[in-house]
Amino acid sequence: VAQEKRQDVLRNVASIEQFSEHPLSKAVVSYALTQNLELGEPDSFEVVKGKGLISEMEESEYTIGNKALFRDHGLDLDPHLLSSKIGSLILIAKDKKHVGTLIVGDEIKESSRETIEHFKEMGIQTWMITGDNEAIADLVARELGIEHHISNALPLMKAQKVEELQGQGRVVAMVGDGINDAPALVKADLSIAMGTGTDTAINASDVTVVKGDLVKVLDFIKLSRGAMTIIKQNLFLSLIYNSLLIPIAAGVLILFDGPMMPPILASMAMALSSISVVSNSLRIRNLI
Numbered sequence: 646v647a648q649e650k651r652q653d654v655l656r657n658v659a660s661i662e663q664f665s666e667h668p669l670s671k672a673v674v675s676y677a678l679t680q681n682l683e684l685g686e687p688d689s690f691e692v693v694k695g696k697g698l699i700s701e702m703e704e705s706e707y708t709i710g711n712k713a714l715f716r717d718h719g720l721d722l723d724p725h726l727l728s729s730k731i732g733s734l735i736l737i738a739k740d741k742k743h744v745g746t747l748i749v750g751d752e753i754k755e756s757s758r759e760t761i762e763h764f765k766e767m768g769i770q771t772w773m774i775t776g777d778n779e780a781i782a783d784l785v786a787r788e789l790g791i792e793h794h795i796s797n798a799l800p801l802m803k804a805q806k807v808e809e810l811q812g813q814g815r816v817v818a819m820v821g822d823g824i825n826d827a828p829a830l831v832k833a834d835l836s837i838a839m840g841t842g843t844d845t846a847i848n849a850s851d852v853t854v855v856k857g858d859l860v861k862v863l864d865f866i867k868l869s870r871g872a873m874t875i876i877k878q879n880l881f882l883s884l885i886y887n888s889l890l891i892p893i894a895a896g897v898l899i900l901f902d903g904p905m906m907p908p909i910l911a912s913m914a915m916a917l918s919s920i921s922v923v924s925n926s927l928r929i930r931n932l933i
Contacts, residue, residue, distance in 0.1 A: 654737060654739070655676075656677060656683070657685075657703065657705075657707065658707065658709055658735075658747070659673050659674050659677030659682060660684040660685045660686065660702060661690065662698070662709070663684055664687070664690050665692065665698060666824055667823055669735060669749050670698075672749045685702070685703075687700040687702045693710065693717075694800055695801075696710045696713050696714035696799075697709050697714040697736075698710060706740055706741070707739055708736075708737075708738040709735060710735070711736065712736065713797075715736055720738050721743060726744075728746065728748055732748040732781065733749045733750075733777050733781065734778070754859065756860045757860075758788065758790055759860075760863045762790065764863065765790075767866070770792075770793070770815075771792075772791070772794065772806070772810075773785065773789075773791045774794070774798045775794070775798060776799065777796060778797060779796045779797065783796075800826070800828045803826065806829070807829045807833050808832055816834045816835075817833045817834050818833060818834065818835040818836070818866075819832070819835070819837065820837045820839070821838060821842065821846050822838060822839035822843065822846050823843055823846055824843050826842075826849075830846060830849040831849050835851055836849060836851045837851070837852045837854060838850035838852070838854070839854055840853050840855040841856070842857065867933050868929065868933060871928075871932040878925055879922045882918075882922060883918065883922060886918050886921070887918065890914050893906055894911040
């Protein structure tokens with residue numbers, strides 16, 4: 646932070662960020678609390694979708710967000726307050742002056758790369774569409790083995806990409822956890838929200854994965870595909886079973902000088918039909 650007390654700026658920024666549901670905001674607030682800072686309340690609070698926040702705090706105007714937000718408000722960047730470190734940059738301006746930059750880095754889960762590989766094996770093409778800058782997007786894409794990625798994406802850009810892929814005849818599943826993902830989640834054929842994400846993303850989704858782990862999305866897809874396979878098998882079993890045994894139970898064999906099925910055997914045959922379908926359905930427990 647230039648010409649400002651670091652702790653004061655961090656306290657004010659965290660006091661503002663605590664009213665945002667964005668994951669980066671939560672990271673800032675969490676860090677401030679580890680510094681034993683006592684948070685206050687801003688006098689005003691405005692969310693600029695996909696770009697950041699504007700707020701009044703202690704008689705000063707704070708502009709907190711990305712480079713697009715600074716550009717829109719005609720704010721100049723201080724090159725001494727920028728960094729070459731890999732991470733999401735949170736630019737801070739106080740009274741139209743760039744006074745600080747926070748760098749938030751994401752830790753890639755060990756299971757994520759393996760999950761992406763499983764997606765490829767299942768014939769699922771993975772796209773990463775992120776609001777982070779190109780350097781972060783390239784790094785994460787390489788780490789995870791993702792061949793297609795888009796960086797610096799605003800909320801509507803994410804939704805437009807979903808529509809573009811759908812226009813190519815593809816079925817699109819969108820996984821998101823933030824407010825900025827909501828438009829794309831609404832557009833997708835299947836929308837999946839992380840339970841650790843924002844309420845907005847959860848409300849916009851068809852499915853919510855309780856844990857914020859990509860491997861749970863893989864488990865969900867396996868369960869969904871397995872469930873559909875089992876449903877089709879059960880329909881086939883029921884159709885064949887009933888097509889064969891209902892006429893016999895009705896006495897069709899008598900027309901060919903055959904025996905009449907006793908009622909007790911007909912009841913047992915009906916129970917056996919239910920047992921076979923239920924037993925086949927229980928196989929879903931072994932899918933993951």
